[in-house]
Amino acid sequence: MDIIKLKTRSRNGSGKSYTRKARMQGWVPAIYYGRNHEPVNIEVDGKEFEALVRTRKLTHLIDLGLQDKDESIAVIREVQRHVLKDNVFFHIDFQKVAMNEKVTIQVPVETVGLPIGVKDNGGVLGSPVKRVKIECMPSDIPEKLSIDVSALDVGDSIHVRDVVIPNIVIKESPDEVLAVVTLPTREEDVAKPAAEGAVEAGAAAAAPAAAPAAEKK
Structure with missing residues (x-):
C-alpha cells in the first residue's frame, strides 16, 4: 500500500475561538500520538483530508511530514465529523506507526x-x-x-x-x-397470518352473545 502525504502544521493555540478561526482558514485540529511518543497537537489541511475521505483511503498509511520528527508515519485512529455534513471535520486522531511492528x-x-x-x-x-x-x-x-x-x-x-x-x-x-x-420473506406470507388473525377477531366480535342461564325458581 502506498503512503499518502498530508500537509500539516503545528497547532499553536487552543480553545473554541482559536479552533473556529483555524477551521475557517481550512485547517482541521488533530493529534499525533503513539507508544513512547509524546502527543503532538497539529492541524491538517482540510481540503487534502476531504479528498482522502472522498477516495476512501482512510486505511492508508499517512505521512504527516512533521519537520521536527525523524519519522511521522501514522494511521487514522478516529475522525470526528459533523452529523449532517460529511465534509465538515472537527478533529482527527493519528496513531504513530513503526514499520517493523504490527498494527491493529x-x-x-x-x-x-x-x-x-x-x-x-x-x-x-x-x-x-x-x-x-x-x-x-x-x-x-x-x-x-x-x-x-x-x-x-x-x-x-x-x-x-x-x-x-x-x-x-x-x-x-x-x-x-x-x-x-x-430466501426473501414474501410480504404475502407475513400479511396472511395477520389477516387471518383479524378475521378471527372480527368473527368473534360479530358472534351473538350467549343467552344468560335461566334462574332456578
Whole structure:
C-alpha cells in the first residue's frame, strides 16, 4: 500500500475561538500520538483530508511530514465529523506507526461476485458486517477486505473463520457472519397470518352473545 502525504502544521493555540478561526482558514485540529511518543497537537489541511475521505483511503498509511520528527508515519485512529455534513471535520486522531511492528486497524469489508443462490435460486445476499478489525504489518494493510461470495447458495454463509489471508489476522469472533444468502420473506406470507388473525377477531366480535342461564325458581 502506498503512503499518502498530508500537509500539516503545528497547532499553536487552543480553545473554541482559536479552533473556529483555524477551521475557517481550512485547517482541521488533530493529534499525533503513539507508544513512547509524546502527543503532538497539529492541524491538517482540510481540503487534502476531504479528498482522502472522498477516495476512501482512510486505511492508508499517512505521512504527516512533521519537520521536527525523524519519522511521522501514522494511521487514522478516529475522525470526528459533523452529523449532517460529511465534509465538515472537527478533529482527527493519528496513531504513530513503526514499520517493523504490527498494527491493529479497522478496514472495510467488500463482497465480490454474484452468489449462485441469488442468480439461480431467488436468494438475497446479506452482508451484516461493514468493517472488521485486523492485525498485520503496516506494509500489509489492505485498502479493504474482499470476500468472494460467488459460490454461496441459499442457506450458505461465510464466517470470519472461513477467511484466510496471508500475513493478516482478523481480530473478530470466528463465528462472526460476513456474508449469507437467504430466501426473501414474501410480504404475502407475513400479511396472511395477520389477516387471518383479524378475521378471527372480527368473527368473534360479530358472534351473538350467549343467552344468560335461566334462574332456578
